[in-house]
Amino acid sequence: MMLQNPAAKYRAFPAVQLTDRTWPNAVISKPPIWMSTDLRDGNQALIEPMSPEKKLRFFDMLIKIGIKEIEVGFPSASQTDFDFVRKLIDEDRIPDDVTIIVLTQSREELIRRTVEAAAGAKRAIVHLYNSVAPVFRKVVFGMSREEITNIATTGTTLVKELVAQHPQTDWGFEYTPESFSTTELDFSKHICDAVSAIWKPTPQKKMIINMPSTVECSTPNVYADQIEWMSRKLERRDSLILSVHPHNDRGTAIAAAELAVMAGADRVEGCLFGNGERTGNVDLVTLALNLYTQGVHPGLDFSDIDSVRKLVEECNQLPVHPRHPYVGDLVFTAFSGSHQDAIKKGFAKQQPDQPWEIPYLPIDPQDLGRSYDAVIRVNSQSGKGGMAYLLEQDFGLVLPRRLQIEFSRAVQAVADQTGLEITSEGIHQIFSQEYLEQTAPYAYSSHKMQEDTTSDEPVQIDIALSHRGASMALQGGGNGPIDAFVDALGLDIKLMDYHEHSIGSGANAKAACYVELRLENGPTLFGAGIDSNIVTASFKAVLSAVNRQIKQREAASAPADAGAAA
Numbered sequence: 001m002m003l004q005n006p007a008a009k010y011r012a013f014p015a016v017q018l019t020d021r022t023w024p025n026a027v028i029s030k031p032p033i034w035m036s037t038d039l040r041d042g043n044q045a046l047i048e049p050m051s052p053e054k055k056l057r058f059f060d061m062l063i064k065i066g067i068k069e070i071e072v073g074f075p076s077a078s079q080t081d082f083d084f085v086r087k088l089i090d091e092d093r094i095p096d097d098v099t100i101i102v103l104t105q106s107r108e109e110l111i112r113r114t115v116e117a118a119a120g121a122k123r124a125i126v127h128l129y130n131s132v133a134p135v136f137r138k139v140v141f142g143m144s145r146e147e148i149t150n151i152a153t154t155g156t157t158l159v160k161e162l163v164a165q166h167p168q169t170d171w172g173f174e175y176t177p178e179s180f181s182t183t184e185l186d187f188s189k190h191i192c193d194a195v196s197a198i199w200k201p202t203p204q205k206k207m208i209i210n211m212p213s214t215v216e217c218s219t220p221n222v223y224a225d226q227i228e229w230m231s232r233k234l235e236r237r238d239s240l241i242l243s244v245h246p247h248n249d250r251g252t253a254i255a256a257a258e259l260a261v262m263a264g265a266d267r268v269e270g271c272l273f274g275n276g277e278r279t280g281n282v283d284l285v286t287l288a289l290n291l292y293t294q295g296v297h298p299g300l301d302f303s304d305i306d307s308v309r310k311l312v313e314e315c316n317q318l319p320v321h322p323r324h325p326y327v328g329d330l331v332f333t334a335f336s337g338s339h340q341d342a343i344k345k346g347f348a349k350q351q352p353d354q355p356w357e358i359p360y361l362p363i364d365p366q367d368l369g370r371s372y373d374a375v376i377r378v379n380s381q382s383g384k385g386g387m388a389y390l391l392e393q394d395f396g397l398v399l400p401r402r403l404q405i406e407f408s409r410a411v412q413a414v415a416d417q418t419g420l421e422i423t424s425e426g427i428h429q430i431f432s433q434e435y436l437e438q439t440a441p442y443a444y445s446s447h448k449m450q451e452d453t454t455s456d457e458p459v460q461i462d463i464a465l466s467h468r469g470a471s472m473a474l475q476g477g478g479n480g481p482i483d484a485f486v487d488a489l490g491l492d493i494k495l496m497d498y499h500e501h502s503i504g505s506g507a508n509a510k511a512a513c514y515v516e517l518r519l520e521n522g523p524t525l526f527g528a529g530i531d532s533n534i535v536t537a538s539f540k541a542v543l544s545a546v547n548r549q550i551k552q553r554e555a556a557s558a559p560a561d562a563g564a565a566a
């Protein structure tokens with residue numbers, strides 16, 4: 001069935017009348033105040049809300065990463081939530097520079113219970129909300145604008161009265177017109193002004209006005225316009241901290257939060273890795289690391305992001321997606337050939353003290369405590385660069401460029417055949433089979449060399465080989481060991497290219513040699529050899545190339561049905 005025509009059912013979100021908007025030119029040069037609502041908005045959206053033990057672990061981790069404002073619950077919702085807040089206070093678990101926030105609906109009995117829960121903390125913010133959007137006024141409450149305003153002002157007056165009874169706590173106040181982003185701006189302003197007129201914040205002791213996109217219904221630019229509009233029009237602006245609380249229903253919460261900060265928001269409420277109601281609250285980790293990649297320190301520490309993720313996954317009992325920005329298992333992994341090539345070249349050029357400039361990697365994984373191990377992985381979409389990178393990183397094999405091209409065909413054939421990823425070990429295995437284990441028909445046994453600098457052929461060699469299982473002893477001479485070896489073999493060999501390097505260092509060091517040669521009129525093919533002796537490694541490389549040539553020739557001349565007949 002086709003999707004039905006939406007025009008009859010849904011309406012476009014109206015634009016904000018703000019033609020002189022300034023936010024598009026703004027640049028974010030400092031982090032906003034971060035407020036984690038993981039233990040409240042995040043927790044209320046979980047299949048199984050966190051146990052007190054999990055909440056505590058989460059709380060301690062939030063402190064460790066540097067969050068200074070933590071919404072610890074909705075104490076009037078349940079005894080568990082109430083007890084958790086009391087536990088934090090009574091057991092003196094809240095550091096002096098951290099403020100807890102407790103959320104309540106604007107209803108008398110809930111407000112009383114909330115203040116009771118937070119009393120005695122060094123610092124606490126009572127967060128009062130009521131929904132103000134037309135659909136709530138009409139559908140949920142059946143109330144006029146003034147009646148809805150009255151809920152907010154009555155609640156504010158009560159909070160003010162109650163907190164005055166607990167002077168040992170440094171109280172702050174936050175008001176949220178819930179569903180702000182789907183509410184008429186003039187009404188949001190009216191209700192926020194009415195609340196702040198009662199609370200009477202000052203520039204020294206500000207209150208928070210939080211403007212949520214309780215359900216994200218517009219493009220982020222519209223949300224930014226709404227925030228700029230409010231920031232310009234609210235009364236007592238110098239005594240207000242403007243906060244945003246984006247949800248992710250349209251998948252644009254990050255953009256909405258960033259544009260809102262450009263538009264004047266001082267504070268952002270969200271959850272780690274974007275947990276929260278429905279599609280989630282805005283992801284504080286992504287926001288913070290987006291800033292970091294612009295050279296602005298977010299004031300939060302994600303230098304061990306994997307352990308943060310592990311704890312969040314355990315507490316929320318929800319997995320973080322493998323493609324989640326910065327933390328997903330696959331976000332620092334390139335499978336496709338051209339990406340691998342560019343990343344490999346980027347690593348080779350990157351200087352430690354220079355700005356980060358590696359293609360396809362917007363951030364250095366090591367800054368997040370992640371390794372380069374998974375940066376390049378190989379499947380049928382990969383090219384020579386990726387395979388060469390893995391052989392070099394994991395096995396110390398530095399393949400010359402033309403050998404990379406030749407070898408990549410062998411890897412590609414396996415990838416195409418299996419349709420699976422090939423691990424670094426798998427690539428090494430293919431390399432070994434294809435080059436290092438080519439010991440038929442010729443297998444190296446030993447050699448003896450003499451040098452006579454007065455002779456035309458200064459190097460003389462005796463070699464012992466086996467050929468199709470039979471031992472052979474051969475002699476030859478030449479300008480150098482390989483020349484002499486080829487002479488001893490007595491085959492029509494034309495050496496085209498030669499490379500060598502050491503693998504490792506000290507007593508365990510080995511030599512790797514790669515030769516490219518032509519046998520008789522055949523194609524040029526590579527061979528490779530590894531040995532603790534560099535000369536032996538080069539002889540093995542020559543035999544590897546010769547054997548590969550012979551095998552190819554035999555395969556080409558074998559009757560088509562030979563396999564079936566055998």
Ligand SMILES: CC(=O)SCCNC(=O)CCNC(=O)[C@H](O)C(C)(C)COP(=O)(O)OP(=O)(O)OC[C@H]1O[C@@H](n2cnc3c(N)ncnc32)[C@H](O)[C@@H]1OP(=O)(O)O
Pocket residue numbers: 041044074076077078105106107110129130131140141151178214277
């Ligand atoms: C966008 C957000 O995330 S807001 C936070 C939402 N979080 C939660 O709801 C989690 C915690 N909530 C709870 O545990 C419960 O909902 C409680 C304890 C707050 C309230 O429970 P109940 O009293 O049983 O009410 P219920 O949850 O059914 O809420 C609906 C009632 O509250 C009323 N209500 C909602 N907000 C307000 C308000 N600010 N002022 C007065 N009444 C309100 C509704 O009109 C409705 O009343 P009705 O039953 O007379 O029609």
Ligand SMILES: CC(C)C(=O)C(=O)O
Pocket residue numbers: 041129176178179210212213214215245247
């Ligand atoms: C209570 C408020 C802050 C909220 O969670 C929302 O509107 O999404």
Ligand SMILES: [Mg+2]
Pocket residue numbers: 041212214245247277281
């Ligand atoms: Mg919310």
